[in-house]
Amino acid sequence: MIIAKFIFNARHRRAWSNPERKIQTLESFAQTEIDAGESILSALPYVDNPRLRKHLERHAKDELEHGYLFSAQAQKLRKLQPNSSSIYKKPDKLYNLSRFKTSTELNSHDFFSGENYEKLGEITYVAMLNIAEAKAEKVFSKHHQLLHDDPETFKIFERILKDERYHVSYTGKFLTEWTNQGKTKQVKKALSFAKKARLLNSIKRKSSKVGEKIGYLILYILYFTAIIPFAFASKISRTKKGWQYPVKVSQDLKQGHSQY
Amino acid sequence: MDILGISAFYHDAAAALVRDGIPLAAAQEERFTQIKNDPTFPINAINFCLQEGSVSINEIDWIVFYEKPLRKFERILVTHLSHFPRSSKAFSRAMFLWLGDRLWLKNRIASELGVAPKKILFTEHHQSHAASAFFPSPFRDAAILTVDGVGEWATTTFGKGSENHLEIISELHFPHSLGLLYSSITAFLGFRVNEGEQKVMGLAAYGKPAYQDQIRSLLSFSNDGSFELDVSAFRYPFDPEKSFGPKITKLLGNERKPDNPILYQSGNSKHADIAASVQLVLEECMLKLANQLHLQVPSKNLCLAGGVALNVVVNSKILEQSPFENIFIQPAAGDAGGALGAALYIYHVELNEKKRFTQKHAFLGEKAEATRSVSTRNIYEEISDEDKLIENVVHKLLNQKTVGWVQGKFEWGPRSLGHRSLIADPRNVEMKQHINQYIKHREMFRPFAPAITKENADKFFDIPKGADSAVPFMLLSVFALEEKIEFMPAALHVDNTARVQVVDKDSDPLFHKLISRFGEQTGVPILLNTSLNLQGQPMVRGENQATDLLQKSQLDCLVVENRIYN
Numbered sequence: 080m081i082i083a084k085f086i087f088n089a090r091h092r093r094a095w096s097n098p099e100r101k102i103q104t105l106e107s108f109a110q111t112e113i114d115a116g117e118s119i120l121s122a123l124p125y126v127d128n129p130r131l132r133k134h135l136e137r138h139a140k141d142e143l144e145h146g147y148l149f150s151a152q153a154q155k156l157r158k159l160q161p162n163s164s165s166i167y168k169k170p171d172k173l174y175n176l177s178r179f180k181t182s183t184e185l186n187s188h189d190f191f192s193g194e195n196y197e198k199l200g201e202i203t204y205v206a207m208l209n210i211a212e213a214k215a216e217k218v219f220s221k222h223h224q225l226l227h228d229d230p231e232t233f234k235i236f237e238r239i240l241k242d243e244r245y246h247v248s249y250t251g252k253f254l255t256e257w258t259n260q261g262k263t264k265q266v267k268k269a270l271s272f273a274k275k276a277r278l279l280n281s282i283k284r285k286s287s288k289v290g291e292k293i294g295y296l297i298l299y300i301l302y303f304t305a306i307i308p309f310a311f312a313s314k315i316s317r318t319k320k321g322w323q324y325p326v327k328v329s330q331d332l333k334q335g336h337s338q339y
Numbered sequence: 340m341d342i343l344g345i346s347a348f349y350h351d352a353a354a355a356l357v358r359d360g361i362p363l364a365a366a367q368e369e370r371f372t373q374i375k376n377d378p379t380f381p382i383n384a385i386n387f388c389l390q391e392g393s394v395s396i397n398e399i400d401w402i403v404f405y406e407k408p409l410r411k412f413e414r415i416l417v418t419h420l421s422h423f424p425r426s427s428k429a430f431s432r433a434m435f436l437w438l439g440d441r442l443w444l445k446n447r448i449a450s451e452l453g454v455a456p457k458k459i460l461f462t463e464h465h466q467s468h469a470a471s472a473f474f475p476s477p478f479r480d481a482a483i484l485t486v487d488g489v490g491e492w493a494t495t496t497f498g499k500g501s502e503n504h505l506e507i508i509s510e511l512h513f514p515h516s517l518g519l520l521y522s523s524i525t526a527f528l529g530f531r532v533n534e535g536e537q538k539v540m541g542l543a544a545y546g547k548p549a550y551q552d553q554i555r556s557l558l559s560f561s562n563d564g565s566f567e568l569d570v571s572a573f574r575y576p577f578d579p580e581k582s583f584g585p586k587i588t589k590l591l592g593n594e595r596k597p598d599n600p601i602l603y604q605s606g607n608s609k610h611a612d613i614a615a616s617v618q619l620v621l622e623e624c625m626l627k628l629a630n631q632l633h634l635q636v637p638s639k640n641l642c643l644a645g646g647v648a649l650n651v652v653v654n655s656k657i658l659e660q661s662p663f664e665n666i667f668i669q670p671a672a673g674d675a676g677g678a679l680g681a682a683l684y685i686y687h688v689e690l691n692e693k694k695r696f697t698q699k700h701a702f703l704g705e706k707a708e709a710t711r712s713v714s715t716r717n718i719y720e721e722i723s724d725e726d727k728l729i730e731n732v733v734h735k736l737l738n739q740k741t742v743g744w745v746q747g748k749f750e751w752g753p754r755s756l757g758h759r760s761l762i763a764d765p766r767n768v769e770m771k772q773h774i775n776q777y778i779k780h781r782e783m784f785r786p787f788a789p790a791i792t793k794e795n796a797d798k799f800f801d802i803p804k805g806a807d808s809a810v811p812f813m814l815l816s817v818f819a820l821e822e823k824i825e826f827m828p829a830a831l832h833v834d835n836t837a838r839v840q841v842v843d844k845d846s847d848p849l850f851h852k853l854i855s856r857f858g859e860q861t862g863v864p865i866l867l868n869t870s871l872n873l874q875g876q877p878m879v880r881g882e883n884q885a886t887d888l889l890q891k892s893q894l895d896c897l898v899v900e901n902r903i904y905n
Contacts, residue, residue: 147890154873154891157780291435298431303424310423321565322509323492325463335401335460335689338445339409 091221095229102153105232109149116142122196122204131201134249138208141242148235155231202257206269209250210277216243340692341394344682345381345448346405346467346674348441350533352381353675355703355751356388356399357682360694362475364391365703365751367675369877373884376533377877380451381678387705396452403685405677406464408444410491412437414513418576426577433579460689462681464490465498465645466507468669471680472644473500474687475698476667477808482636484628487645487673488518488533495628499636503687503695508635514576515568517624518647520557523573523582524617528610529595532582533646540650541785543618544834545603546611553590554613554620564631566624603784611784621647622656629661639664644680648672649753651816651838658803658815665805670701670752670812679751700846701756701812704749707899710881719902725849728901733856735896736764736866741778743871743897745885746849749878754813755870756840757790757850759878759885761894764857765789765830765867774867777893780874788813789830790840790868792854799823799865800839810841830867840868 094104119139126132196204223236258266344355347368355365364387369375371383389396415433419426440447449456462470468485483498483505494516498507525535528542560566570576572586588594591613595601603611629641641663643654649672658666669676686692722728735742744760755761761778763770765787775783789799796802801818802810809815816836819827824835831837844851858864871885872878873892879885882899889897889904897904 147887150891154780157874294435294439295431298434299427302427302430306420306423306430310420313417313420314423316421319492319512320515320567321511321561322563323512324509325507332460332685332689335403335462335685336457338407338461339413 091225094222095225098156102156105149105153109146109153112142112149113146116146125196126201128201131253138246145239145242148239152232152235202262202265203269203272205250205253206266207273207276209247209254210270210273212243212246212250216240216247219243340686341392341399342401342403342682342686343385343388343399344403344405344678344680345385346677346681347380348378349674350376350378351673351675352378353678354381354384354388355679355682356392357686358392360686360692361696362679362703364388365679366705370704370749370880373877373880375875375877382451385452396454401460401685402448402452402454402458403460403462403681404444404448405462405467405681407461407491408441412442414492418513422577429577429579460685462684464677465493465496465510466684467677467680468644469496469498469507469680470505470684471669471671471676472642472667473505474683474695475669476642477697478640478642478665478667480638481640481642482632482638482663483642484632485645486517486625486647488522489513489516494518497632497635500642503691503693505684505688511565514570514573515566517621518645519575519582520568521617521621521647523575523587524613526582527587527591527594528613529597529599537649538782538785539614540618540652541832542601542603542611542614544832544836545784546608546615548616548619549612550591550616551619554616556590560627564628601782601784618652621650622653625653626656626660629657629663633662641665642667644669644672644676646673651814654809654814655816658805665808667808668812668814670754670814673753676752699811701751702748702758703751705881706748707745707881710883719904721902723901729853729856731903732853732898733860736762736857737860739764739767740895741774743885743889743894745871745879745882745897745899749880752812755868755878756813757842757847757868759871761869761871763829763867765827765865766861766863768828770829770867774869786832787830787867787869788838788840789827789865790842790850790854791865792851792858793841793843795858795864796839796841800837810839811843811846813838813840826863827865830865
């Protein structure tokens with residue numbers, strides 16, 4: 080528990096550890112909040128309950144507003160560093176397999192898209208929002224505590240935290256109301272589904288990272304063992320210099336089908 | 340017949356839909372994801388192309404990927420093996436990627452798109468480039484030169500095209516690459532590879548080629564036009580994170596770190612001098628290649644593609660000094676253009692279809708209003724009368740306002756050609772600094788382009804003969820006429836050259852009308868034109884992204900179709 084807490088704190092401190100990382104953190108929060116806002120907006124056409132719709136409308140507006148606040152602050156800080164470029168320091172996406180995904184998958188805020196709202200139903204959707212917002216409140220609260228030396232960013236987090244508390248509160252109230260209406264079983268099932276979905280996603284992400292590390296290690300070992308003879312053979316062979324002449328092209332799609 | 344071309348997984352992923360030899364839609368994935376040079380599978384661009392063609396993926400006849408994955412894998416494997424043990428880190432990374440994903444590309448694409456694997460075809464990287472340059476060109480026959488970093492093995496190719504035939508006649512192989520030489524110096528100067536090359540080109544105008552001998556010593560030319568790089572000076576064959584080695588540092592001094600100041604002003608212009616030197620060497624090499632190509636393919640016409648063809652100064656030198664009389668350059672000359680080229684290659688060469696088209700504009704993307712949504716929170720004024728709208732915008736420009744001009748379909752390729760543009764008065768010299776510093780937040784040395792009406796182009800610029808097919812796409816650098824320099828200081832580079840865009844009434848009537856009206860009021864039928872984006876971001880996609888930019892930047896106003904946002 081202590082180790083987990085230590086890691087949790089260290090990760091949050093790292094996010095603000097230097098000016099460039101700070102900008103990147105703010106930009107990444109901006110993107111997450113905008114994703115979330117747009118995701119909720121896309122769910123609105125499917126919401127029949129007028130009271131819930133009103134809350135979701137405000138929720139979406141809040142998320143977009145948070146995105147703009149984070150983004151504006153990142154821009155402001157970037158101006159103080161005229162030669163900085165966030166993309167310069169980002170990892171090469173070439174090697175990031177997780178980005179090979181379709182747009183229907185979960186986005187970074189773990190909300191389902193509007194199309195899935197109908198499939199899941201309002202109780203599950205609100206339960207997912209509730210769980211996600213409670214987590215967001217916890218995370219933002221931690222970041223908030225670490226920003227005493229930057230009053231401007233501190234203030235932004237303060238404002239956002241207030242909204243996050245409202246999001247947790249209204250989703251919680253709906254869940255309580257449904258429970259009072261005798262839908263206890265459905266609410267419990269929805270909350271359990273939401274928690275499991277988050278857990279499953281987290282496990283998937285972590286397993287993928289561990290798998291990646293093991294994969295690299297195996298390849299590294301192979302490189303210094305099984306590969307050596309081929310490496311020497313390759314060193315002896317000459318590289319092709321000067322003009323090379325490709326084979327003639329056929330007109331029957333034979334070459335089109337070939338991957339070589 | 341519908342053919343979908345795809346380029347992805349290196350940089351600038353894109354998709355293009357070709358119906359009976361004519362491109363219906365083409366777009367880069369970065370416009371949809373708003374991640375600059377997004378290399379990921381272009382699912383959004385594909386969906387857009389299908390929507391634009393009113394066709395489902397199952398109705399597409401062929402899906403073509405722009406390079407041959409197995410041949411590329413061979414190159415990566417052999418290169419890493421031959422650099423044992425220095426390639427240990429790169430080997431693990433590359434093999435992890437290839438064994439886990441890329442080697443199974445056919446099935447991966449098939450499953451992503453839900454189509455049968457037999458529908459998926461592959462062309463060679465440089466065949467795709469060559470096809471993207473020749474088949475959309477106005478020429479019935481032409482010599483074709485493609486030069487980029489690297490494809491499968493090839494880095495430079497000579498080709499010839501005639502009607503619906505295209506043949507690569509010879510090629511130079513990795514690691515001997517002009518694209519990678521330029522990219523390595525780009526990295527040495529502290530800019531991001533595959534993006535910063537344009538900055539190096541812009542920076543070059545501020546410097547003197549004081550390091551030309553040092554750069555020239557890195558490569559040697561043979562009489563047959565082929566060249567070899569001194570591979571010992573570079574690390575790119577075995578290190579994906581650093582492309583140049585200690586030999587370059589020994590020749591040019593310490594590298595510039597990205598956060599260090601850029602030295603380009605008189606007194607200390609070291610970085611500009613290095614940029615000028617590599618630019619000069621590149622120009623010499625490209626000219627030699629063009630001359631050699633003309634000996635082998637003695638056509639009047641030259642088609643250019645590959646990332647190096649985005650170097651407008653090189654393109655101009657080739658047109659002016661090589662024996663070729665006419666030039667066409669694919670507007671998306673980089674890897675994105677490979678998507679279009681791959682589809683055209685299969686259609687013409689492998690399916691032997693003869694119907695050709697001539698690319699007169701680059702407006703193949705999504706319409707501006709496609710991203711109009713309920714989240715658009717800004718207040719706007721709608722002016723349905725076109726003349727009144729133009730009048731209003733001209734009035735703003737005359738009042739020294741910067742205007743975001745978002746009209747119709749977005750551009751294919753990296754240049755903003757008046758559909759996703761930031762426009763301003765080119766007569767105001769301070770406009771350059773204002774836009775660079777306060778709106779785009781980018782380096783002060785970076786130039787803007789002038790957009791001028793076709794009728795007036797020769798009255799303000801020294802446009803060479805044979806440039807007609809290149810100037811609509813901002814792909815040549817030309818000198819301003821001496822007596823006109825004072826009329827457009829903000830749109831000219833420090834050496835009084837400009838990456839001019841000549842606007843034709845038939846291709847873009849609205850933009851043409853706007854420039855003409857501005858010309859009627861001022862006597863200068865030119866607008867300063869630069870891409871509508873912020874530093875490090877791709878150009879805006881449509882209305883929503885443009886209104887976001889308006890909020891985030893100090894842009895004065897935005898015009899999306901007939902809506903004016905202030």
